[in-house]
Amino acid sequence: MVFRDPWEQVLTSLGSNVQGTMPLLTQQIEADYDQYSLVASLDNVRNFSTILKAIHFQDHATCFATRNGIKVTVEKAKCVQANAFIQAGIFQEFMVHEESVTFRINLTVLLDCLSIFGSSPMPGTLTALRMCYQGYGYPLMLFLEEGGVVTVCKINTQEPEETLDFDFCSTNVINKIILQSEGLREAFSELDMTSEVLQITMSPDKPYFRLSTFGNAGSSHLDYPKDSDLMEAFHCNQTQINRYKISLLKPSTKALVLSCKVSIRTDNRGFLSLQYMIRNEDGQISFVEYYCCPDEVPESES
Amino acid sequence: MKFRAKIVDAACLNHFTRISNMMAKLAKTCTLRINPDKLNFILSDKVANGGVNMWCELEQENFFSEFQMEGVSAENNEIYVELTSENLSRALKTAQNARALKMKLTNKHFPCLTVSVELLSVSNSSRIVTHDIPIKVIPRKLWKDFQEPTVPDADVSIYLPVLKTMKSVVEKMKNISNHLIIEANLNGELNLKIETELVCVTTHFKDLGCPPLASESVSQDRNPEQMAEVCIDIKKLLQFLAGQQVNPTKALCNIVDKRIVHFDLLHEDVSLQYFIPALS
Numbered sequence: 001m002v003f004r005d006p007w008e009q010v011l012t013s014l015g016s017n018v019q020g021t022m023p024l025l026t027q028q029i030e031a032d033y034d035q036y037s038l039v040a041s042l043d044n045v046r047n048f049s050t051i052l053k054a055i056h057f058q059d060h061a062t063c064f065a066t067r068n069g070i071k072v073t074v075e076k077a078k079c080v081q082a083n084a085f086i087q088a089g090i091f092q093e094f095m096v097h098e099e100s101v102t103f104r105i106n107l108t109v110l111l112d113c114l115s116i117f118g119s120s121p122m123p124g125t126l127t128a129l130r131m132c133y134q135g136y137g138y139p140l141m142l143f144l145e146e147g148g149v150v151t152v153c154k155i156n157t158q159e160p161e162e163t164l165d166f167d168f169c170s171t172n173v174i175n176k177i178i179l180q181s182e183g184l185r186e187a188f189s190e191l192d193m194t195s196e197v198l199q200i201t202m203s204p205d206k207p208y209f210r211l212s213t214f215g216n217a218g219s220s221h222l223d224y225p226k227d228s229d230l231m232e233a234f235h236c237n238q239t240q241i242n243r244y245k246i247s248l249l250k251p252s253t254k255a256l257v258l259s260c261k262v263s264i265r266t267d268n269r270g271f272l273s274l275q276y277m278i279r280n281e282d283g284q285i286s287f288v289e290y291y292c293c294p295d296e297v298p299e300s301e302s
Numbered sequence: 303m304k305f306r307a308k309i310v311d312a313a314c315l316n317h318f319t320r321i322s323n324m325m326a327k328l329a330k331t332c333t334l335r336i337n338p339d340k341l342n343f344i345l346s347d348k349v350a351n352g353g354v355n356m357w358c359e360l361e362q363e364n365f366f367s368e369f370q371m372e373g374v375s376a377e378n379n380e381i382y383v384e385l386t387s388e389n390l391s392r393a394l395k396t397a398q399n400a401r402a403l404k405m406k407l408t409n410k411h412f413p414c415l416t417v418s419v420e421l422l423s424v425s426n427s428s429r430i431v432t433h434d435i436p437i438k439v440i441p442r443k444l445w446k447d448f449q450e451p452t453v454p455d456a457d458v459s460i461y462l463p464v465l466k467t468m469k470s471v472v473e474k475m476k477n478i479s480n481h482l483i484i485e486a487n488l489n490g491e492l493n494l495k496i497e498t499e500l501v502c503v504t505t506h507f508k509d510l511g512c513p514p515l516a517s518e519s520v521s522q523d524r525n526p527e528q529m530a531e532v533c534i535d536i537k538k539l540l541q542f543l544a545g546q547q548v549n550p551t552k553a554l555c556n557i558v559d560k561r562i563v564h565f566d567l568l569h570e571d572v573s574l575q576y577f578i579p580a581l582s
Contacts, residue, residue, distance in 0.1 A: 109501050112477045116505065118470035149467060151505040 038065050038101045038133040041093040045129040045144060047280040048086060049114040052107065054258050054278065054288045055082035057251035061107040062163055066100045073163045074107065080248040081164050082255070085287045090280070093130075101133060103157040105140060113153040117146040133157070166291040172267040175202035175236040177209055181259045181276070183230030187211055187222050188253050191246060197295050198246050202266060203239035209264075213246070232261060242270040243295040252276075255288040270294035303381055303439075304372040305336055306406035307362070314365045315403055319394045320548060321360065321572055326391035327545035328356055328576070333440060333448050334415075336371055336381040339363075343387075344448045354538050355451050355577040364571050374442055381407070382440035382448060385415060393417040393433035401428060413437050451577055453564060456556035457530035460486045462565070463507040465553065468494070469543040471505045476536045478503065481581060484539070485531035486557055488512050488524055496536070513554065530559040532580045542576050550574075 042048055055061070055074045064071045069087040088094040117127045130143040142153040191198065195213035202209055209224040209231075226234050252274055256262065259276035266272055274290040309315045325332055325343050335342040345356035362369045373379035394417070397403050402420040407413070414434040421429045440448070462468065471494060475482055479496035486492040492507045542565060552568040565576040 106500055109478055112474045113501070113503060116471055116474045116503065117467065118473075122466075147467070148509070149463065149505060149507050151471065151503060153504075154502040156500055 034097070035134060036095075036132045037097045037135040039093065039095045039131070040070070040091045041128070041130040042091050043126055043128050044281060045114050045127040047090055047282060047284065047286075048129065049111060050258060050280065051084045051086055051278060051286045051288060052111055052114070054255035054276070055084045055251075056107055056111060056254065057082070059106055059108050060104060060158075061110075062102065062104050062160055064100060064102050065096050067096050069094070072107075075164055076248065076251070078164060079245070079293050080251070081166060081291045082251070083289045083291075085289070087286065090284050090286060098135075101135070102160040103133065103136070103140070104160045105155060105157055109155055110140075113142055113151075113155065114144070116144055116151050116153070117149070164291075166271060166273075166293070168265075168267055168271055168273050168291055172269075173265045173273075174238050174268055175240055176233070176263065176265045177202065177231065177236070178233035178261060178263045179224070180230045180232060181256055181262050183224065183228070184262055185256055188256055191250075192217065192220055193246060193250075195246055197243040198249055199241060199243045200264075200266070200272070201239070201241045202236050202264075204236045205239065208234070208236065233263075240266050240270065242266060242272065244272055244292050245295050248292050249290075252290040255290065259288070303374055303407065304370065305381055306368070306370050306404070307366045308368040308405075309365055309403045310367045310401070312399075315397060315400065317570065317572070318365050318403075319391075319397060321358070321569070322387070322391040322394050323547065324545045324569075324574070325358065325387040327547075328541060329387055331384055332356070332387045333382055333384050334437075335448060336383075337373070338369075338371060338379060341365075342450075346447055346451075349579075352535055352538055353579045355575075357451055357575040358572065359574075360572045378442060378445075380445070382445055383407070383413070383415065383437040384440055385435055385437045389433075389435040390415070390417070393419075393435060396421070396431050396433075407437075408434070410434055413439055451575065453556070453566075453575070454558045454562060456564065457524070457559045458486045458488055458512070459554060459556045460488075460490065460492055460512050461510045462553040462555050463492065463510060465543055465546045465549060468507075469540070469546075472536065472540050472543055475503060476540055480536055481533050482536040482539060483531050483533045484555075484557065484563055485529040486510075486555065487529050488526040491529075492555070493529070530557040532557055532560060532563045532578075534563060534578045535581060538578045542578070 052072060055072060058074045058076055062073045064073065067088065069085060072084045073081060075081045125146055127144055127146040132141045139154045139156050144151040192213040192215035194215035197214065199212040201207060201212065207223045208226045211222045213220050224231060255276040259278045261277040263275040271294065272292045276288045278286050278288060280286065309318060329345040333344040335344055339362060341360050341362055343358040345354065347354045371381065373381055397419045400419045400421050404418040406416050408416045415437050417433045417435065419431045421431060423429050472482065475494065475496045478501060479498050483495040485495065490508060490510045490512055492510055493504055495504045548569065550567040550569050554566040556564040556566065560580055562577055562579050567574040
């Protein structure tokens with residue numbers, strides 16, 4: 001399995017000074033933790049669960065942990081992949097004893113467990129989490145605590161499956177736009193779902209950035225001017241018109257709703273990368289990334 | 303057979319509305335038992351439907367300023383009617399800020415519980431909104447099915463934690479499993495557990511406190527650490543918890559090991575008992 005350090009890539013691509021906001025590891029680590037290959041604890045479980053909700057469009061996810069943090073991957077139809085990156089700094093305590101730890105887990109169950117004390121919290125109460133994993137073949141243990149009540153969850157892990165490698169390399173990126181998420185939120189909530197595809201036009205010339213749908217009631221085009229207030233960065237080198245299945249892009253709305261900024265990139269093959277920057281309740285930043293392959297265009301149309 | 307009653311006090315009216323809302327959440331249809339001193343809302347499910355029993359009791363004089371009734375006969379001075387509990391709670395929705403509420407049994411083509419709400423309007427003239435709730439009168443020979451359940455001798459009796467916390471826990475557990483094990487000991491510990499092939503989840507509540515048990519011998523012999531447990535239908539528990547919109551004055555859970563769990567709640571002066579039998 002190829003694994004590039006995702007943080008470096010994401011951080012540089014969004015160009016924000018995230019490192020500065022991360023608190024240092026302060027917790028002392030006890031000796032009996034040696035038996036675990038992964039231990040992570042967190043004062044506010046929602047800083048973790050919110051990010052996972054952003055990629056929850058399939059039941060199963062692959063978790064991949066290194067010293068840098070946890071990457072959770074969800075895939076559908078071999079055409080779309082979502083990755084959530086929760087950096088080590090989000091956790092109050094984060095230890096990975098091996099080079100890397102990988103397991104597959106039922107994400108729906110994991111999210112139910114993480115929100116066992118309720119999804120909409122009462123003000124002033126936080127749910128704390130400690131998460132431990134002993135290694136291959138062992139369950140993932142969760143210890144959640146709120147107001148003196150403790151919940152222990154033992155979630156069986158599954159054989160990790162090979163995740164897709166979209167081989168989306170920043171050197172092959174042709175066009176890139178960074179938008180404030182609110183600009184895209186409206187567009188996505190009003191997408192004509194009778195259209196099978198969403199066509200994205202990115203160009204150094206007019207119309208710069210255009211979203212088009214072709215539905216039962218006709219076509220619609222939404223243009224974003226280059227100098228719009230919503231546009232944080234505009235780096236388009238070459239006109240690209242690509243189509244993506246709306247059904248594959250729709251799940252990314254979950255991430256969009258939570259995010260403050262989104263980076264939209266396409267590479268030389270027309271592959272789409274959507275990177276969402278999500279700020280948690282403590283002002284820390286995490287990333288969610290969606291990759292989507294373009295829709296095959298029939299010969300006659302191209 | 304006659305029944306007419308009236309509530310004029312706003313606090314009583316609110317309380318009665320809350321009780322009827324709770325009923326609507328707890329049972330689709332319930333039996334209303336009327337006798338000269340008390341009103342009871344009763345649910346007595348067939349074993350095939352899960353066998354849940356509910357017994358809610360209120361003293362009529364704590365609510366009604368006028369209360370007249372005449373049962374089926376002098377020696378059986380009671381009335382049993384079945385109604386859709388949501389109909390009653392819907393009728394009472396209009397009774398917020400009402401000046402008075404009247405209830406009576408009527409027969410308008412079919413037997414009804416007629417609820418009239420006297421509302422104040424801006425012009426100071428009063429308006430009356432009337433709801434006719436269809437009812438089914440339960441014949442004398444079936445009354446035996448609706449008698450106050452006997453409370454079994456509990457192995458463990460324990461005060462319940464904050465119901466809101468318990469409800470959100472059970473809600474999430476319901477997404478994962480159909481059954482739930484509720485267990486408690488005399489040390490004030492109560493656990494909610496689910497176990498499936500995929501996941502085991504246990505929520506531990508502690509320091510809840512146990513009231514002195516009725517049967518002294520049991521409490522003295524029993525190891526305080528030893529759990530009494532019942533495996534129940536998680537939906538029945540959730541239904542009970544969802545019905546509790548206001549925190550009760552007292553909330554007690556009695557467990558008869560492997561047989562039944564009995565919740566005993568007090569909402570001011572209204573008592574609610576809810577029985578969930580163990581899954582066989």
